[in-house]
Amino acid sequence: MPQGLWLPNRRLIEVYNYYRLLLSLSLALAMSAVLGAQAETELHTTFKLYQVISYSYLFAALVLTALLMVLRKVRIGHIIATITLDITFLTILMYASGGIHSGLGNLIIIAVACGNIITTGRFGLLFAAIASISTLYMEFYLQLEQSSASSGYVRAGLQGLMYFGTSILIQNVTKRIDESEHLAKEQAREIINLEHLNKMIIQRMRTGIIVCSEGGRVHLVNEAAKALMPSDSSHNALQSSPHILPPLICQYLSDWKSGLKHQFATFSSIGGHTEVRCSFARLTAHSEEILIFLEDASKLKREAQQLKLASLGRLTASIAHEIRNPLGAISHASQLMQESQNLDKADLKLASIIQNHCLRVNRIIENVLQLSKQRVASADHIKLSEWLPNLVETIQQGNIESEVTLTFNQHVVAQFVDSQLEQVVTNLITNGLRYSQQTTGKATVELLTDVDQKTGLPFLDVIDDGPGILESDPEKVFEPFYTTDSAGTGLGLFISKELCELNHANLDYSKHPIKGSQFRITFAHPDKII
Template sequence: MWTSSTDTVDSQRPKILRIYNIYRVVLGLFLTLLTSSALRDGLIDLQNPDLYESASWIYLIINVLIALLLHQGKRDLHLFVLAFIDIFLLAVLFYAAGGASSGLGNLLIIPVATGNILLHGRIGLLLAALASLALIYLTFFLSLAHPSISQSYLQVGVLGCIYFAVALFVQRLSRRLRLSENLAQQQAASLASLEKLNQLIIQRMRTGIMVIDESLQVLLANEAAAQMLGKPIIRGMALDSLAPELGQRQRQWQVNPSIRALPFRNHPGGAELMANFKRLPADERESILVFLDDNALMAQQVQQLKLASLGRLTASIAHEIRNPLGALSHAAQLLIESEHIHDQDRRLTEIIQQHSKRMNKVIETVLELSRRRQSEPQLVDLTLWVAQFIRDYKQTSPATDTIECELEKEGILTRMDPNQLRQVLSNLCQNAFRYSGEPGSERTIWLKLYEDAGTGLPTLEIIDHGPGIDDRHLSQVFEPFYTTESAGTGLGLYISRELCESNQATLEYERLEPRGSCMRIVFAHPRRLV
């Protein structure tokens, strides 16, 4: 919020008044001391000592009381009355001291100047007018009361002009000071607002940002850095206690900045991080700026670019293969319908049709993969979503297939594209049923939804009690076109894993003992930055 000129003056009034009160008390003490004839010899020749003594003591007492009781005068009326009393009493002392020759007329410059600092416009000029009129009137009255004493009207007139000059000068100067102060406050407010905006932007960045000093202590860190490292970051925390691997890579970078640091994990199950370092311009202490990026996201982006290029290539190849494949399948169909074909040849045409259908299925899967849309993550309540998925799946699956569900608790949230999650889970459930038994037999699979105790991430397991995957083939489970079935395409698990990774989730396989398989989906945190 910007501060107005009135607010600026109000904020400075207590300080100015304190200084002015101290000045008046000191001046009152000095003027009171002059009541002693021994002290004023050679300084001033009083024309009315009794009036001077009474006025000086009244001036001192009033100023002491004002200094003790009125610390903060905020209203213009109070300030005007205060300045008026000051001018009036000093004018009385001016008269008692003998007029312009005493030099006390110069003392009225201070209340006029102070009044014009605190009061503006015509009311400030009114104080200068009152002081000028008081001196002119008292000088004229002295000339009548004491004709033998010559009075300098020219000196009094010059003092009056000085009062007005001081009033105008002080008003102009204070106006400029107020404008300068307002501009400074506006700029400070703008800088503070800009600083808050910069802090908000840094806190919302997906890249983790940290600033460490020469002793490897954390000075600043944003929210993304704390999420990536999996620990709360406190100012002054040692980097080695926060992330030992990161501290090691920082020391390696100091030795040879040209070597790219290797990725690391700050805790088991955490994200694989890539650290980059940048030395900040040295002021008093040298600081280092640390950038933390999720290596999985970077690898995913690179992989998506490769897959996009590969997808365009395979899509064009698939289109070229589809036309002759359709001709072969159609020719085989015509051969089967022929009345003169032998049984042995009929079997060969069935083999042609069977493999043509398999090739066509592979082509359709490849085309679907190349046309895959970008993920649109949403906040999903997995507890409700899995329950709805089971109900929908049962409506389209055989009555002999059963899905048992185990939910740890309600309200397990994540961020994922619901359509892509349905595609992944449908594929995994079909695979689990396929390996649980022959179609038509009683087959059961289990879905287990929980939050991992170590990472706190939502986890969904698809479990079957089939024979499982042989250890020799575990490394190839998620490779494209790898399958152990003669009728399979080998793209189901590959596509499922790609869809999970595009939503920052992971899909992994675990062999169960004594038999069975577990496909585990570890979802992203619901508060992940998207």
């Protein structure tokens, strides 16, 4: 059914219906009392007409009220009929009260105005036309009936002009109100859409964002912030108390407000695998709302390290040819010197030193070039209980005296590029065997696979019997060119860590409580898409 046949605003009809009911009741009581107090000689006939019409108007108002309560929807035809009925009743009452001089024409103006508010366009002008014709006809009939009555045609004409003026004025005002309401609804809809968009953007941001009050009451928190909560918080820290900050962040917030510490603070996230940088800022200069930003500091470090690595790779690639040419010449010359029969033992030793250092420089260049060429490939699902024994057997073929102990969880699956995992684990095992040999005289390494009960992530531990790393050096162990072995290049662990991060894994060092060093590879969840 066309939309124009239905009334858009039922509330306006209800309000006008209550006005009609109150008006008819007032006219039936108050006006009849006033007329009844006058002498019945002149007004006897009109008084009786007034009583009948006023009571009929009250009855009609009651019927229309009941009908409105029954009807679920109101047609525009119903509105035209009821407004016309109001104009008709009020015109007859005006006639019964003595004509245009009674002042009841003002009530007809109200009916015309309400009709123009409820309806629009030609229907509003129709009400003005009906009211004008009814008033003029009422005045004409009154003049015919009472020839002695003073003429009221001029006032009736002016009253008709007032009907049309009211109709046009109300329509213009209503149109502007409707336009303003439509604009307000459009703006409200845009604001709601922008709010949903902002929430979606905030929820999808990788930076953790918390909005809280001065007292630490949380108003908003995104998913990234929930994943970067301090390690002293439970997994459901914000779920169990969604409006309260964790104690550690509350302490940092208090220190920031008092100016005791720098704006940036760091802590370990849930599981202890991520270093988080926490910073604070006010929403505005004088606002009580505080923004808390949680950023993965390790990711920032990795990005800085990648920039350094890219620069190093480009530099090495550009000068590798120039370095290798003279390096090859030096190496070749040292080999020829070692084959000479005229050199004594001291010169042969010097030539051997030259040859060894040439090989070391060449390994450094090859390692850096290899790392700069690494690309993210499709990860393999590797069952470690089947994969590790084959790798250990290959390593022990080159070192028959080595001893590698394997402890498996049969269900551990690593999501890693096969060739890259082989490179990482081989480097860790050979390092462990070498340092164990130097410390105990026996090349021993223990491999342990399991699943972390807190995070649910699979891991591989490589444990050796070496001397371990000094307490002041753990953070440096993964830096490029850092080594405690005079024959090493300092790139093995650095490359291993970079390869782990390429596969969404973590490589961490810790001091074993009984043995020497313990390196743990924490793999991505087997079901994670990487």
